[in-house]
Each structure stands twice: as C-alpha cells, then as structure tokens.
Amino acid sequence: MRNLNSMHLNGLRAVETVARTGSLQAAGEELGVSASAVSQQVNRTEKQIGKVLFRRTSRGLAPTEAGAAFFTRLSAGFRELDAAVGQVRQSNADTLVASVAPSFATKWLVPRLRHHFARYPNVLVRVDATERLVDLSGSDVDVAIRMGDGRWPGVDAELILPQQVFVVAAAAKAERIRSVADLARETSIDDDSSRMVTWERWFEAAGVAPVRPLQGARLNDPLLCIDTVIAGQGITLAWQLICADALADGRLAAPLPIRADLGFGFWICTAAGARPPRKVRDFIAWVREEMAETAALHARLPSG
Amino acid sequence: MRNLNSMHLNGLRAVETVARTGSLQAAGEELGVSASAVSQQVNRTEKQIGKVLFRRTSRGLAPTEAGAAFFTRLSAGFRELDAAVGQVRQSNADTLVASVAPSFATKWLVPRLRHHFARYPNVLVRVDATERLVDLSGSDVDVAIRMGDGRWPGVDAELILPQQVFVVAAAAKAERIRSVADLARETSIDDDSSRMVTWERWFEAAGVAPVRPLQGARLNDPLLCIDTVIAGQGITLAWQLICADALADGRLAAPLPIRADLGFGFWICTAAGARPPRKVRDFIAWVREEMAETAALHARLPSG
DNA sequence: TCTTCGGATTTAGATTATCTTGATGCGTAA
DNA sequence: TTACGCATCAAGATAATCTAAATCCGAAGA
Numbered sequence: 090m091r092n093l094n095s096m097h098l099n100g101l102r103a104v105e106t107v108a109r110t111g112s113l114q115a116a117g118e119e120l121g122v123s124a125s126a127v128s129q130q131v132n133r134t135e136k137q138i139g140k141v142l143f144r145r146t147s148r149g150l151a152p153t154e155a156g157a158a159f160f161t162r163l164s165a166g167f168r169e170l171d172a173a174v175g176q177v178r179q180s181n182a183d184t185l186v187a188s189v190a191p192s193f194a195t196k197w198l199v200p201r202l203r204h205h206f207a208r209y210p211n212v213l214v215r216v217d218a219t220e221r222l223v224d225l226s227g228s229d230v231d232v233a234i235r236m237g238d239g240r241w242p243g244v245d246a247e248l249i250l251p252q253q254v255f256v257v258a259a260a261a262k263a264e265r266i267r268s269v270a271d272l273a274r275e276t277s278i279d280d281d282s283s284r285m286v287t288w289e290r291w292f293e294a295a296g297v298a299p300v301r302p303l304q305g306a307r308l309n310d311p312l313l314c315i316d317t318v319i320a321g322q323g324i325t326l327a328w329q330l331i332c333a334d335a336l337a338d339g340r341l342a343a344p345l346p347i348r349a350d351l352g353f354g355f356w357i358c359t360a361a362g363a364r365p366p367r368k369v370r371d372f373i374a375w376v377r378e379e380m381a382e383t384a385a386l387h388a389r390l391p392s393g
Numbered sequence: 394m395r396n397l398n399s400m401h402l403n404g405l406r407a408v409e410t411v412a413r414t415g416s417l418q419a420a421g422e423e424l425g426v427s428a429s430a431v432s433q434q435v436n437r438t439e440k441q442i443g444k445v446l447f448r449r450t451s452r453g454l455a456p457t458e459a460g461a462a463f464f465t466r467l468s469a470g471f472r473e474l475d476a477a478v479g480q481v482r483q484s485n486a487d488t489l490v491a492s493v494a495p496s497f498a499t500k501w502l503v504p505r506l507r508h509h510f511a512r513y514p515n516v517l518v519r520v521d522a523t524e525r526l527v528d529l530s531g532s533d534v535d536v537a538i539r540m541g542d543g544r545w546p547g548v549d550a551e552l553i554l555p556q557q558v559f560v561v562a563a564a565a566k567a568e569r570i571r572s573v574a575d576l577a578r579e580t581s582i583d584d585d586s587s588r589m590v591t592w593e594r595w596f597e598a599a600g601v602a603p604v605r606p607l608q609g610a611r612l613n614d615p616l617l618c619i620d621t622v623i624a625g626q627g628i629t630l631a632w633q634l635i636c637a638d639a640l641a642d643g644r645l646a647a648p649l650p651i652r653a654d655l656g657f658g659f660w661i662c663t664a665a666g667a668r669p670p671r672k673v674r675d676f677i678a679w680v681r682e683e684m685a686e687t688a689a690l691h692a693r694l695p696s697g
Numbered sequence: 698t699c700t701t702c703g704g705a706t707t708t709a710g711a712t713t714a715t716c717t718t719g720a721t722g723c724g725t726a727a
Numbered sequence: 728t729t730a731c732g733c734a735t736c737a738a739g740a741t742a743a744t745c746t747a748a749a750t751c752c753g754a755a756g757a
C-alpha cells in the first residue's frame with residue numbers, strides 16, 4: 090500500500106463518484122455533501138496525485154484521458170470494497186455461529202447438523218469448537234452451548250439437558266466393581282478441563298462416604314478420559330452425553346447404580362438482555378427438539 | 394456503492410491493516426498514527442458493520458472467522474486502489490500529452506510520430522487534437538503546438554515554424570489569376586477558425602491595394618478550405634504547412650508571387666515559468682529537428 | 698454582442714472527525 | 728505473584744471537512 094497510504098480515501102471516492110456521475114452536483118448528492126465539498130476533495134486529490142484528472146466544462150467535469158484508465162481501476166477497487174462490506178453485513182443474516190465445547194461438538198452437535206440444514210437450508214451454521222467461554226456480546230458468536238450450572242454473568246441461559254454423573258469403566262474392569270468401596274482399588278482418570286466434576290463433589294452428591302481411588306492420568310478433555318477408560322486404563326466420572334454410545338454398545342459399563350446430580354447440565358446461552366434474531370431462535374428451538382430425543386435415549390441407558 | 398457510502402473508508406483501511414499486520418501497534422506504525430487511533434477506527438467500523446471482526450487476545454488482534462473472507466476482499470479492493478493510484482502517478486513519467494490543432498495533427502505531427510517512437514520507445518505520445526487553446530497548467534496537457542503570434546498569457550512559447558500567407562487555387566483556376574486585381578473575379582473560401590488570417594490583414598501585409606473577392610463558403614477548418622479549393626470551388630488564403638503537399642504534386646497552385654508575412658507561425662508552448670520535465674524537453678528538441686526539414690521543404694515550394 | 702443560466706470554484710467560518718496523551722484493564726509469561 | 732505487552736478508554740487538542748454565500752466561467756439564447 091505504498092501509494093495508498095499517502096492518499097485521502099474520501100478524495101478518491103469523490104473522484105470516482107464524479108467520474109461516474111459526470112458532475113460535482115450529482116456526486117455531492119450521491120455522497121450526501123455539498124458540491125463545494127466534492128470540489129475541494131477532487132482538487133486536493135488531483136494535487137496529491139500530481140495530475141489533472143478532469144477537464145472542467147460548462148456542463149460538468151469530464152475525465153481527462155489520463156484519468157480514464159484510472160477511473161476504471163478506481164471503480165473496480167471501490168466495487169470490491171463495497172461488495173466486501175455488503176457480504177460481511179449480509180453474512181449476519183444467513184450464517185449462525187455456535188460456540189460449543191469440543192466434546193459437545195463431536196458427540197452431539199456435528200452429527201445432527203444435517204437435520205438443521207435440511208430444515209433451514211439458507212442458514213449456514215458455523216461451529217466454533219472451543220474450551221474457552223466466549224464473550225457473547227464481544228465476538229461474532231450468536232449462541233453458545235455450555236456445560237455447567239447456568240450461572241454465568243452476561244448471558245441468558247436455558248437448561249436443555251440435565252446430566253448425571255456416574256462411574257464408568259471398561260466392561261472387563263467393571264465386573265470387579267460391586268460397591269463404592271471397591272473404587273479405592275481402581276485408578277482414576279481425571280478430566281481437569283472443568284472444575285465442576287470432581288470425586289469430592291460426586292461422593293457428596295451421592296451421599297456416600299468418600300473413598301480415594303488411586304490417582305491416574307489427568308487429561309484436559311473429557312472425551313480423552315473416556316477413550317482412556319475404554320482402553321482399560323482406569324475409571325472415570327462421566328455423564329450421559331459423552332459416554333452414551335459407549336455404554337449402549339458395551340465398550341463401557343456403569344458398574345454402580347448411583348447417578349449423582351451435581352446440578353449441572355448443558356445450557357444454551359445467548360447474550361443477556363437482547364432478543365436474539367430469528368435464525369438464533371430457530372436454532373434454539375431445533376436444539377430443544379433434538380434434545381428431547383437425546384434425553385429419552387439417556388433415560389434408557391443401562392447401568393448398575 | 395450502496396454499502397460503501399455509509400462507511401468510513403479510513404476505518405476500513407485500519408481494519409485491513411490490522412488484519413494484515415496482526416496488531417494495533419504495527420498497524421498504527423504503518424498508517425503513521427497511534428495505536429489508540431487505530432483502535433478507535435476499528436471499533437467504529439465494527440459498530441458500523443454490526444459484527445465483531447477481531448478477537449482481542451493478549452498478543453494482538455486475531456480475525457474472527459466472520460472476518461476472514463471480509464479481509465480477503467478488503468485487501469483485494471485496497472490493492473486495486475493502490476495499483477490505480479500507482480499507475481496514474483507513474484503514467485506521468487512515460488506518457489506525454491500534446492495538444493495541437495487538428496490540421497497540424499493531420500498534416501505534420503501524426504505522420505512523424507513514428508520517428509519519435511523510434512527514438513524514445515518508452516514515451517507514449519498522446520495527441521489531443523483540439524481547436525481549443527487548452528490551459529497548460531490546468532489540464533494534463535504537457536505541451537501544445539499552436540498557430541498564432543506567440544502572445545498567449547500563461548505559456549512559454551517558442552517559434553518553431555514561421556509561416557507566410559498566400560493565395561492558392563486549383564491548378565485550372567490558377568491560370569486565370571495573373572495579378573491581384575484578378576482576385577476580384579474569384580470566389581473566396583474562408584477559414585474562420587482563426588482570427589489571424591483575413592483578406593484585410595493579407596492585403597495590408599502584402600502592401601497592395603485591397604480588392605474584394607466574392608464571398609464563398611466559410612468553414613471552420615483550414616484543411617476543409619484547402620479541400621474545397623482543390624475541388625475547384627474557389628480560392629483561399631493558405632500557409633505552407635497546410636498546402637505544401639498539394640502544391641508539390643500540383644493539385645494546388647499559388648498563382649501570385651506574394652508571400653505575406655502576417656507575423657504568425659507555429660509555436661511550441663509549455664506552462665509558463667516551470668522547467669518542463671525530461672520527456673517534454675526531448676519532445677521539443679525532436680520537434681525542432683523535424684521542423685528544420687519541413688522549413689527547408691517549404692522554401693523549395695513552387696509559387697508565382 | 699449582450700444576457701442569462703448552469704455549473705464550478707473560492708473563501709471564511711462553523712462543525713466534526715480524528716488524533717494524542719496518559720490512565721486503565723487484562724491476559725500471559727517470568 | 729509481579730511485570731510486561733498490548734488493547735482500550737477518556738478528555739482535550741488539533742486538524743480535516745463541510746456549508747453557505749459570493750464569484751467566476753463558458754455556452755446558449757436574445
């Protein structure tokens with residue numbers, strides 16, 4: 090941008106408009122300023138460029154030939170800018186950005202996205218899979234689905250899927266676990282990506298005397314924990330969403346009948362106080378519907 | 394430009410620069426303002442667009458995905474503008490605009506232009522053939538070649554080809570004209586594109602008693618007059634440049650031996666007071682050289 | 698040739714936009 | 728925890744830009 094940085098862009102816009110409309114008056118009208126202002130802009134730009142761009146005639150400004158090629162490219166440039174602005178503005182209307190945890194994206198959202206597309210073909214859903222709790226009013230994220238207790242500042246949150254927490258183990262290992270006391274002999278694979286699910290809180294919510302499983306790996310992704318457990322490396326505390334299919338097909342088992350309610354689940358969140366636009370309300374309604382099936386499935390999960 | 398007219402272009406430039414450089418500081422440096430100023434520009438632009446374009450991180454601004462496509466097009470647009478400005482600036486160096494009368498362009502300049510190109514292949518000469526006396530400092534015209542007495546305000550003028558004025562007629566008609574008195578029986582085809590050449594001034598300069606030729610057509614182009622005279626429609630006052638070839642090949646004859654000096658000729662003019670750039674000085678030198686041949690040719694012209 | 702008219706330009710002052718500085722906040726690295 | 732880098736905010740200073748009215752200029756018409 091060597092040439093451009095020393096130019097007044099508004100001057101260039103004035104020049105382009107004058108070239109296109111043929112007079113200062115018309116250009117001024119299009120730009121919403123007086124003809125005088127346009128005149129000054131054009132003159133300044135001519136000075137900056139070092140060439141006379143218009144011949145002043147009694148019925149307006151006519152491009153000099155030196156200017157003709159210039160105006161063509163100027164117009165092309167401004168049209169491109171215009172299109173860029175138009176596109177990014179419009180993209181508001183037809184794309185929806187959902188920020189979700191990677192585990193939720195993998196296990197639930199992405200597999201169902203084609204249903205959403207079938208119903209709302211005009212809306213492109215972009216999934217922003219991140220651990221980070223994004224600031225809904227300070228980013229381009231329209232909606233977030235988060236695991237937690239629903240108490241976040243600055244968001245309106247609706248509980249869409251309550252979750253219980255229970256012990257899971259690979260099928261072979263599960264047979265050795267008949268009671269809570271047996272946990273003390275097992276190695277625990279802990280997820281530290283969330284502060285919500287801990288053995289302490291689980292024993293407390295389950296209302297049983299705490300025992301101490303052996304300390305195994307600490308991973309920062311619940312799905313990683315599940316995979317590690319499936320591989321027979323130990324046990325972990327899980328909730329329905331992340332282990333439903335592994336329980337259903339027998340790769341995992343829930344050896345104990347205790348499903349503790351830690352008061353958490355999945356919430357769908359929008360920026361506080363603002364009525365979400367249509368596309369977001371549609372998306373939320375769609376999530377609720379799909380969630381109904383998921384919740385029913387979870388209720389039928391084998392355990393104990 | 395529906396979208397663009399409501400935007401601050403400088404804001405867009407700020408956004409583009411930040412996207413490219415990755416931080417407000419760097420962008421500010423490139424734009425020559427403080428980081429704070431860039432921050433304000435970016436924020437305002439985000440407000441105008443209605444979308445958050447950057448994620449604020451502790452080591453700079455990172456584009457949101459919504460922004461990525463936008464920045465691509467923004468950059469393309471600004472590059473186009475930049476190229477346009479660069480081109481029109483540079484075109485100064487390698488094109489030369491010469492404003493000449495149509496008759497001079499046809500009879501002299503255009504036929505010789507290929508010599509100029511042969512010697513200065515980098516310089517594109519654009520011939521602006523117009524009757525109008527252009528304002529050399531208020532247009533993109535670098536040099537003008539004008540017929541007259543050299544007294545024009547605002548230009549530095551150099552006489553390159555003095556011209557005499559004499560009576561011409563088609564060969565057949567010329568035989569009937571033996572003396573000035575015979576002119577009274579002829580029809581005169583007058584050029585009124587210039588005030589310089591009139592029968593009154595010619596008789597005065599020739600120092601002979603005026604007679605009145607019959608009034609024929611009045612045309613606004615000396616070449617048109619010549620053609621009309623060649624067609625046998627009458628006589629006219631001409632000067633060497635416009636009738637040299639017709640005299641040489643016999644289509645025209647100059648029946649009288651009087652070549653009146655009206656004090657006019659062709660002058661090459663540049664904007665007053667300014668030393669012309671190299672390309673213009675080269676052009677003028679070239680014109681002088683070519684003119685030497687032309688003047689020699691004119692001296693050998695048959696007459697009387 | 699004179700007048701008139703449409704448009705461009707100039708000028709000065711008023712109004713806005715923009716910038717700078719210094720303070721503040723926030724997240725990462727030491 | 729502190730320190731650092733960077734973004735942001737706030738207020739005043741500065742500079743760009745606009746408007747209005749007067750003026751200029753060339754073309755068309757009387």
